[in-house]
Amino acid sequence: MTAATFAVRGTGSRQLAGTGTLLRFALRRDRAMIPIWVGVNALMVLSMPNTLKGLYDTAAQRADLLRQMETNASLRAMTGPVFDDSLGALTAWRAGVYAGALAAVMSLLIVVRHTRDEEESGRQEMISAGMVGRRAPLTAALLTAAVANAVLALLVAGGLAGQGAGGALAFGLGIAGVGMVFATMAAIVAQFTESARLARGLTAGLLGTAFVLRAAGDSATDDGSSVLTWVSPIGWLENLRAFADERWWVLLLFAGAAVVQGAVAYELAGRRDVGMSFLPSRPGPAEGRLATAGALAWRLQRGSVLGWSIGFLLAGVVYGGMTEGAADLVGDNDNAREIFQRMGGQSGLTDAFLAAMVGMLGLVAALYIVASVLRLHGEETSGRAEPVLANSVGRLRWAAGHLFVAFGGSVLLMLLAALGLALGYGKSAGPILAACLVQLPAIWVIGGLAVLLHGVSPRVATAAWGVAGAVLLIGWIGPALDVPQAVLDVSPFGHLPKLPGGEMEWGAVSVLTGVAVVLVGAGLAGLRRRDVISS
Amino acid sequence: MTKAITVSGLHKSFGRTHALDGLDLDVESGEVHGFLGPNGAGKSTTIRVLLGLLRADSGAAQVLGRDPWADAVELHRRIAYVPGDVTLWRNLSGGEVIDLYGRLRGGLDKRRRAELIERFELDPTKKGRTYSKGNRQKVALVAAFASDVDLLILDEPTSGLDPLMEEVFQRCVAEERERGRTILLSSHILSEVEELCDRVSIIRKGRTVETGSLADLRHLTRTSVTAELAGPPNGLSHLPGVHDLDVQGRRVRLQVDTDKLNDVLKSLSDSGVRSLTSTPPTLEELFLRHYQDETGETGEISEVAAR
Numbered sequence: 001m002t003a004a005t006f007a008v009r010g011t012g013s014r015q016l017a018g019t020g021t022l023l024r025f026a027l028r029r030d031r032a033m034i035p036i037w038v039g040v041n042a043l044m045v046l047s048m049p050n051t052l053k054g055l056y057d058t059a060a061q062r063a064d065l066l067r068q069m070e071t072n073a074s075l076r077a078m079t080g081p082v083f084d085d086s087l088g089a090l091t092a093w094r095a096g097v098y099a100g101a102l103a104a105v106m107s108l109l110i111v112v113r114h115t116r117d118e119e120e121s122g123r124q125e126m127i128s129a130g131m132v133g134r135r136a137p138l139t140a141a142l143l144t145a146a147v148a149n150a151v152l153a154l155l156v157a158g159g160l161a162g163q164g165a166g167g168a169l170a171f172g173l174g175i176a177g178v179g180m181v182f183a184t185m186a187a188i189v190a191q192f193t194e195s196a197r198l199a200r201g202l203t204a205g206l207l208g209t210a211f212v213l214r215a216a217g218d219s220a221t222d223d224g225s226s227v228l229t230w231v232s233p234i235g236w237l238e239n240l241r242a243f244a245d246e247r248w249w250v251l252l253l254f255a256g257a258a259v260v261q262g263a264v265a266y267e268l269a270g271r272r273d274v275g276m277s278f279l280p281s282r283p284g285p286a287e288g289r290l291a292t293a294g295a296l297a298w299r300l301q302r303g304s305v306l307g308w309s310i311g312f313l314l315a316g317v318v319y320g321g322m323t324e325g326a327a328d329l330v331g332d333n334d335n336a337r338e339i340f341q342r343m344g345g346q347s348g349l350t351d352a353f354l355a356a357m358v359g360m361l362g363l364v365a366a367l368y369i370v371a372s373v374l375r376l377h378g379e380e381t382s383g384r385a386e387p388v389l390a391n392s393v394g395r396l397r398w399a400a401g402h403l404f405v406a407f408g409g410s411v412l413l414m415l416l417a418a419l420g421l422a423l424g425y426g427k428s429a430g431p432i433l434a435a436c437l438v439q440l441p442a443i444w445v446i447g448g449l450a451v452l453l454h455g456v457s458p459r460v461a462t463a464a465w466g467v468a469g470a471v472l473l474i475g476w477i478g479p480a481l482d483v484p485q486a487v488l489d490v491s492p493f494g495h496l497p498k499l500p501g502g503e504m505e506w507g508a509v510s511v512l513t514g515v516a517v518v519l520v521g522a523g524l525a526g527l528r529r530r531d532v533i534s535s
Numbered sequence: 536m537t538k539a540i541t542v543s544g545l546h547k548s549f550g551r552t553h554a555l556d557g558l559d560l561d562v563e564s565g566e567v568h569g570f571l572g573p574n575g576a577g578k579s580t581t582i583r584v585l586l587g588l589l590r591a592d593s594g595a596a597q598v599l600g601r602d603p604w605a606d607a608v609e610l611h612r613r614i615a616y617v618p619g620d621v622t623l624w625r626n627l628s629g630g631e632v633i634d635l636y637g638r639l640r641g642g643l644d645k646r647r648r649a650e651l652i653e654r655f656e657l658d659p660t661k662k663g664r665t666y667s668k669g670n671r672q673k674v675a676l677v678a679a680f681a682s683d684v685d686l687l688i689l690d691e692p693t694s695g696l697d698p699l700m701e702e703v704f705q706r707c708v709a710e711e712r713e714r715g716r717t718i719l720l721s722s723h724i725l726s727e728v729e730e731l732c733d734r735v736s737i738i739r740k741g742r743t744v745e746t747g748s749l750a751d752l753r754h755l756t757r758t759s760v761t762a763e764l765a766g767p768p769n770g771l772s773h774l775p776g777v778h779d780l781d782v783q784g785r786r787v788r789l790q791v792d793t794d795k796l797n798d799v800l801k802s803l804s805d806s807g808v809r810s811l812t813s814t815p816p817t818l819e820e821l822f823l824r825h826y827q828d829e830t831g832e833t834g835e836i837s838e839v840a841a842r
Binding site: 120194195282283284285286287288289290291292293296299300382383384386387388389390391392393394397529530531532534 | 579583586587588589590607608609611612614616618620621622623624625626627628630631632633634635636638639640641659660661662664675688
């Protein structure tokens with residue numbers, strides 16, 4: 001063995017040198033982001049017992065619910081099965097899937113932010129040039145995610161302890177377990193891509209897959225015993241059966257998966273060069289065909305448009321396939337029907353279910369439009385917009401390219417959702433299409449708000465994410481939480497006609513479209529007047 | 536000669552920071568104009584105003600006879616810009632970016648593009664993320680030199696280039712000047728400035744402290760003189776423009792403002808000169824004097840600025 005190879009190997013402890021400093025640094029950088037994610041998630045979970053108490057007050061109502069969940073595959077697909085009629089078990093049933101998914105999103109964002117993001121921006125080089133071990137950055141990122149998930153577990157376990165200390169602890173640990181599984185999964189994905197955006201997108205795609213697998217498994221069986229459910233980490237959370245004679249050993253699945261994935265990520269991280277990946281970029285053309293700012297915008301965004309398109313089409317097919325059965329179940333339960341009607345309108349329950357699903361997809365499309373509009377912001381703050389604008393390209397022309405992708409892309413997504421729903425449901429293509437398209441004005445209002453923020457006050461442009469998140473929460477759990485109408489009215493989605501089934505309201509749709517136009521116009525006017533941000 | 540750029544009394548603040556505080560700048564058509572100043576002096580801010588990326592708070596700016604803010608798009612057809620820190624899209628190749636910039640500027644010379652890629656030894660098939668700093672600069676330089684424009688605005692364009700490439704760059708600038716193009720060159724590389732620039736402007740803290748040819752500027756700085764005299768020196772300390780006078784017996788060392796050199800020589804020869812060494816100011820000294828913080832030099836600077 002030569003001296004050189006010997007020197008490269010190093011000792012285990014040196015590979016982790018600097019981890020403590022990096023961890024403190026990461027927690028300092030995330031001092032706003034982590035409390036918000038953890039707080040919103042915990043609030044959602046901890047508010048459940050009260051809400052559910054109102055909905056299912058008597059023993060008869062609960063027995064009713066359990067019986068229905070046994071017989072109805074479609075509703076199980078949305079929430080998973082119920083294992084007991086205690087308030088705790090109902091909370092785990094109603095909130096589990098979403099709390100787990102939120103913890104997973106938080107964790108993957110944290111890990112990618114402190115690993116691939118740092119390498120892609122080049123900041124990692126300076127960090128790694130210090131007294132920092134080869135595996136310290138990854139360790140610090142995973143520890144940061146662990147801290148966030150541990151706090152979340154503590155809050156849930158403490159807050160639900162009144163429903164049964166054992167169940168509360170299991171549920172809290174289970175949610176954190178889902179988080180850590182996706183944290184370590186993101187750590188692996190981040191070794192393979194050179195771009196943080198792609199790492200986030202791929203891991204989110206895996207999360208979506210886990211979501212769909214669990215949904216499919218739960219619609220097939222009424223006790224979570226399907227293989228498909230057991231393949232999905234979100235399915236493990238339900239199979240933990242918190243508050244219903246907990247299966248503590250399921251926690252070992254989370255621990256095992258996190259350890260194995262973490263070990264794989266560690267092994268990969270130790271074998272590659274800083275800033276590089278296992279999927280290196282290939283050479284591109286020596287001569288380009290891009291000739292306009294619009295073509296550039298499309299080139300930069302087409303990958304994410306493709307990813308979102310696939311997601312919307314698949315989600316449409318899955319929800320469409322669930323529609324027939326959903327109506328059966330809800331038909332028997334006054335309270336569940338009430339929830340659906342609040343989400344989806346007054347008419348027939350199939351229509352109400354469809355309307356609720358379309359509304360859900362509309363909310364997610366609002367996230368797309370914010371991400372797409374804020375590409376303008378990313379281009380500007382990264383310094384890439386400056387040389388483009390120093391060419392013979394007006395600011396409006398530059399913005400128009402990205403806005404066309406953002407607003408046109410939202411139309412494409414809703415068309416694909418309609419196609420998917422119609423394929424999955426097998427009928428009423430016309431009403432479904434109308435329902436999907438009617439979401440657009442509300443999506444555009446959110447997009448318009450992002451344009452306004454970026455155009456007028458670029459320093460706070462990312463607040464558009466906060467707006468989209470708030471609207472998503474209002475739409476997602478607002479109806480189930482019996483939130484006052486005044487709060488629901490804050491969201492532009494609250495003013496949309498409930499299609500299919502409800503009355504078309506041209507007035508509301510026109511007003512929202514008008515608001516969106518005004519917001520975009522004001523944003524563009526601001527963009528023309530203000531200074532270009534320099535990096 | 537017509538002016539390519541005229542700027543007078545430009546002010547620009549970012550919050551409480553006054554980036555530009557009454558800046559003046561005149562660039563003649565067809566000249567290479569050096570734009571110098573310490574870090575944070577306001578060079579890049581000025582350039583961004585000239586490109587219509589920032590809007591000045593007050594003051595007048597004209598580029599090629601037009602308003603850089605209002606006529607930005609039309610104007611940019613005739614301007615090529617190279618920033619000091621080129622950021623590329625990670626998934627676009629260098630060649631794609633060169634062609635995109637060219638087309639966005641209204642076309643570029645294919646032959647010259649190929650020639651420049653060869654001279655700068657740039658691999659145009661690599662993707663943005665894989666270029667080193669110097670290579671990213673080359674992408675922007677090729678795009679700028681290959682386009683048919685009247686004015687090149689170069690903001691520390693050679694940062695990260697190796698000495699060979701630095702030389703290629705200097706030759707390209709010289710060729711552009713021969714074609715009658717105007718170049719505003721912001722740079723910290725003094726040899727580059729000395730080699731290329733017809734005139735220079737030095738700015739500090741958002742104000743212009745000096746403009747002129749290098750010969751003019753030299754005239755304003757101090758020459759070091761060491762002399763051995765036949766008799767004791769006489770009245771040197773009373774002469775205007777003499778600094779750091781150090782007399783040791785018949786040996787004299789001093790610094791003198793170059794435009795007062797004649798009086799000092801007269802005084803020295805009155806005492807009889809045995810030997811004399813006179814060192815003209817180096818470029819470094821010239822700039823350092825302007826760059827240095829105004830410890831005790833406040834009066835001097837404002838006097839110079841008022842000229």
